[in-house]
Structures are given as structure tokens and as C-alpha cells.
Amino acid sequence: MNDFPEMMPMAEFCSRYRIGRTTAYREVAAGRLRIRKLGTATRIARADAEAWAESLPLREGGAL
Numbered sequence: 444m445n446d447f448p449e450m451m452p453m454a455e456f457c458s459r460y461r462i463g464r465t466t467a468y469r470e471v472a473a474g475r476l477r478i479r480k481l482g483t484a485t486r487i488a489r490a491d492a493e494a495w496a497e498s499l500p501l502r503e504g505g506a507l
Contacts, residue, residue, distance in 0.1 A: 448488040450479065456487045460496060470495065 451459070457467050470476040475498065477491040 448490060450486040450488055451492065453478070453485045453487065456492055460492070 453464065453467060457464055462470075467476065471478050476487070476495045479486045479488065
């Protein structure tokens with residue numbers, strides 16, 4: 444049984460959620476996004492990425 448979470452590199456996370464690297468690291472610094480370091484590589488567990496996305500505020504209809 445593999446208990447190791449599925450991980451993605453920071454570049455994949457940024458591409459998938461369409462945010463810049465600087466914004467992603469700001470989310471990390473604010474404690475809203477968890478990262479894991481493997482040597483010098485930064486990885487994000489898919490579950491953590493999904494939890495981060497779910498935590499974002501919803502904005503419905505109407506003018507901006």
C-alpha cells in the first residue's frame with residue numbers, strides 16, 4: 444500500500460490553477476498553501492492543492 448501523497452511540481456500547480464509563481468509563494472507565506480521540499484525541489488500534494496482551491500472565496504454573478 445502506498446501512503447505517499449500524489450505530488451506535483453510548483454510549475455504544474457501554477458499552470459493548473461493559472462496563477463504566477465510569486466502569487467503561489469505568497470499563498471505559502473500566508474499559510475494558505477502547504478508545500479513539501481524534496482531536496483531543492485518544491486512539491487505540492489494534490490490534496491493540498493485541491494483544499495487550497497476550495498478555500499478560495501466564491502464570487503457569484505453581478506458586475507465586478
